[in-house]
Amino acid sequence: NAGVMQNPRHLVRRRGQEARLRCSPMKGHSHVYWYRQLPEEGLKFMVYLQKENIIDESGMPKERFSAEFPKEGPSILRIQQVVRGDSAAYFCASSLQSAGAVNNEQFFGPGTRLTVL
Amino acid sequence: KNEVEQSPQNLTAQEGEFITINCSYSVGISALHWLQQHPGGGIVSLFMLSSGKKKHGRLIATINIQEKHSSLHITASHPRDSAVYICAVRPHTGNQFYFGTGTSLTVIP
Numbered sequence: 393n394a395g396v397m398q399n400p401r402h403l404v405r406r407r408g409q410e411a412r413l414r415c416s417p418m419k420g421h422s423h424v425y426w427y428r429q430l431p432e433e434g435l436k437f438m439v440y441l442q443k444e445n446i447i448d449e450s451g452m453p454k455e456r457f458s459a460e461f462p463k464e465g466p467s468i469l470r471i472q473q474v475v476r477g478d479s480a481a482y483f484c485a486s487s488l489q490s491a492g493a494v495n496n497e498q499f500f501g502p503g504t505r506l507t508v509l
Numbered sequence: 510k511n512e513v514e515q516s517p518q519n520l521t522a523q524e525g526e527f528i529t530i531n532c533s534y535s536v537g538i539s540a541l542h543w544l545q546q547h548p549g550g551g552i553v554s555l556f557m558l559s560s561g562k563k564k565h566g567r568l569i570a571t572i573n574i575q576e577k578h579s580s581l582h583i584t585a586s587h588p589r590d591s592a593v594y595i596c597a598v599r600p601h602t603g604n605q606f607y608f609g610t611g612t613s614l615t616v617i618p
Contacts, residue, residue, distance in 0.1 A: 496540070
């Protein structure tokens, strides 16, 4: 049973380009979470998705960032017109149960390290 | 103000020492996670707990809900325990976890 997969592991973009980060949850998990870890800072919640639905995007910047989790395929975090401040590690996690469930345990992927030149 | 505070921020120990990392939080929670992150690496969930104490190998995690405090203990520490340990809490309401900034542990042979 493979864990949470993320790709690419490292991504380099120039300012103004688009970045697409992919996350495949653990088998059987339909809840996906994206987190951002800025250099020297803790992890911050960005968005919570369930298949085809965005449940909570309160932590995601209103502009340039979007996320989806289609019926088929991985969840995608998309950053348009990247800026240097977007350089960070982006982690995806998945869970079997919903975020509010008592026994919700999240399993993390290896992260994508985005560098904006 | 961060909802989750960890101490110490950095910790260096000799191999074999008993280690304690503390986590205090300011919100009512339904669960608390202890996570481990190796340099440049991914994140591994060590424990999820909502009350009492859990043990896994040389790792022990305790939580005191009334005092809003949790501790992670490592017995007989080993250089391979060197990593950043992160405390994360899930409030009663909302979907997100709040994370501490982590405790960077270095165990010297």
